[in-house]
Amino acid sequence: MILELENLTKLYKNGRGAEDISFTLASGEVLGLLGPNGSGKTTTMKAIAGLVRPTRGSVRICGINALQKHEEAMRRAGCLIEAPALHEHMTAYDNLNLAARFYKTVNDVRVDEVLRMVEMDKYKKEKVASFSLGMRQRIGLALALLSDPELLILDEPANGLDIEGMVAVREVVKKAAERGAAVLISSHLAHEIEQCATRAGILFEGKLLSVESMDGILASSPSLEDYFLSQIANNREEVAI
Amino acid sequence: MTSFLASYRGEWDKLINRKKYLVFIGIGVGLCLLWAGFGYLFADFVKLRGGVNIILTPTPMGVLPLFLQIIVPFLMFMGVTDLLTVEDADKTMKAVLCRPVERWKLYTAKILAVLTYAALYLACVIVVSTGLNQLFGRPLGAAGFFIAMASYALTLAPLAVLATFAALVALWGRSGTLTMFVLLCSYMLLSVLPVFFPVLSEILFTSYLSWYKLWIGALPGAAKPVQVVIIVLGYGTVFYIAGSLLFDRKEY
Numbered sequence: 001m002i003l004e005l006e007n008l009t010k011l012y013k014n015g016r017g018a019e020d021i022s023f024t025l026a027s028g029e030v031l032g033l034l035g036p037n038g039s040g041k042t043t044t045m046k047a048i049a050g051l052v053r054p055t056r057g058s059v060r061i062c063g064i065n066a067l068q069k070h071e072e073a074m075r076r077a078g079c080l081i082e083a084p085a086l087h088e089h090m091t092a093y094d095n096l097n098l099a100a101r102f103y104k105t106v107n108d109v110r111v112d113e114v115l116r117m118v119e120m121d122k123y124k125k126e127k128v129a130s131f132s133l134g135m136r137q138r139i140g141l142a143l144a145l146l147s148d149p150e151l152l153i154l155d156e157p158a159n160g161l162d163i164e165g166m167v168a169v170r171e172v173v174k175k176a177a178e179r180g181a182a183v184l185i186s187s188h189l190a191h192e193i194e195q196c197a198t199r200a201g202i203l204f205e206g207k208l209l210s211v212e213s214m215d216g217i218l219a220s221s222p223s224l225e226d227y228f229l230s231q232i233a234n235n236r237e238e239v240a241i
Numbered sequence: 242m243t244s245f246l247a248s249y250r251g252e253w254d255k256l257i258n259r260k261k262y263l264v265f266i267g268i269g270v271g272l273c274l275l276w277a278g279f280g281y282l283f284a285d286f287v288k289l290r291g292g293v294n295i296i297l298t299p300t301p302m303g304v305l306p307l308f309l310q311i312i313v314p315f316l317m318f319m320g321v322t323d324l325l326t327v328e329d330a331d332k333t334m335k336a337v338l339c340r341p342v343e344r345w346k347l348y349t350a351k352i353l354a355v356l357t358y359a360a361l362y363l364a365c366v367i368v369v370s371t372g373l374n375q376l377f378g379r380p381l382g383a384a385g386f387f388i389a390m391a392s393y394a395l396t397l398a399p400l401a402v403l404a405t406f407a408a409l410v411a412l413w414g415r416s417g418t419l420t421m422f423v424l425l426c427s428y429m430l431l432s433v434l435p436v437f438f439p440v441l442s443e444i445l446f447t448s449y450l451s452w453y454k455l456w457i458g459a460l461p462g463a464a465k466p467v468q469v470v471i472i473v474l475g476y477g478t479v480f481y482i483a484g485s486l487l488f489d490r491k492e493y
Contacts (some may be wrong), residue, residue: 049338049339051339051492051493052492053492070343070344074342075341077339081339082332083332084336085331085333086336087333088331089258090254090255098255099337101246101250101251102244102247143336
């Protein structure tokens with residue numbers, strides 16, 4: 001397994017966050033986390049990437065306890081969490097170069113390659129400060145792909161992208177899965193998840209309601225959106241009872 | 242080691258890619274040149290009026306207090322604020338925390354990058370001031386240059402303590418401007434307090450910024466420097482460990 005979460009819980013002081021999230025993700029799989037804003041998608045991803053300290057539970061990346069051996073675990077992962085965090089006063093190339101130094105296998109050729117993958121190679125010498133939201137998102141995606149990671153974590157990667165950009169993200173995700181990476185992708189847009197994920201997890205109010213294969217979901221429901229709505233309705237009924 | 246070196250190089254690049262840090266080096270060089278220029282003009286003026294032949298070129302030891310007590314601390318506060326508070330505020334800290342690096346290594350790299358900048362700054366000052374002395378016919382000589390070099394090198398230890406103090410404060414900050422304000426106010430307070438309460442000069446780490454005077458020239462006895470080393474080391478260790486633990490626990 002590339003990613004194993006066991007009862008991962010992160011509760012903030014206001015009581016919100018993510019609670020008892022458990023799932024596994026194998027090589028070549030794309031797991032889409034679908035949920036409304038504030039459902040715990042970003043919190044789950046942040047806890048996996050070590051940006052927040054989980055209240056309890058465990059995270060294993062390629063069998064490595066990510067909470068104890070962050071450095072070793074993150075060598076195998078690439079992340080784009082929330083809006084891409086870029087250094088405005090540096091060029092796109094320099095931003096990637098900063099990250100490239102952390103990996104022995106990443107060189108200038110790879111930096112150029114990922115820039116081409118996200119169609120930003122012609123802007124590589126321009127400062128990030130002049131980039132639009134979509135361009136920044138593409139650079140963020142390039143940063144996540146840089147080390148050719150075994151685990152790719154993408155939090156709302158289509159944010160700010162135009163139609164062409166969204167298609168490009170889908171292609172990138174599919175290609176990453178084809179070459180054997182496990183992809184964890186989140187969105188609040190059901191059609192985005194439906195088009196690129198092999199499995200979907202429904203997050204609602206910090207809880208993971210279900211994780212099903214996309215084929216299974218589409219066999220029982222007309223679309224992921226309908227499945228999502230039925231899951232939410234069931235949950236509300238259970239809470240009411 | 243790779244991750245530490247990558248962090249260090251990254252932090253250094255982030256600093257030096259900001260134009261203001263290069264401009265401040267230029268300002269430092271400019272100050273030395275201005276000092277030399279006015280000194281030369283003043284000496285010429287005195288000589289013309291039949292006075293003694295005085296030389297007012299900026300010697301490395303003469304300019305050191307100005308840079309050590311005022312300019313370098315200010316620049317270090319700015320560097321630490323940019324690398325910790327500002328990165329937290331603009332969320333760029335997340336980008337590096339998702340990379341394969343332990344937090345304590347990143348924290349150490351940030352402090353070292355700022356300290357490297359301070360060392361580079363002081364190196365520029367010593368080169369320019371030595372060059373100006375040479376130019377105006379007042380060469381320092383081998384012994385003078387060695388003393389100057391040793392003094393400048395020695396100042397790096399208390400500056401490192403100041404950097405760890407600034408980093409600890411910067412971790413609490415939410416905005417760059419506020420952090421700079423707090424750092425400058427606390428530095429001024431720590432520098433002024435011993436004037437009113439002389440007993441504090443023995444225990445406050447800011448009093449030891451000029452500790453090179455303890456080592457260079459007249460030594461007041463062996464016990465004093467050892468005691469000072471312990472105080473400086475103690476402060477540095479406490480600030481570094483507290484900051485490192487806080488950085489490790491911080492959520493982004």
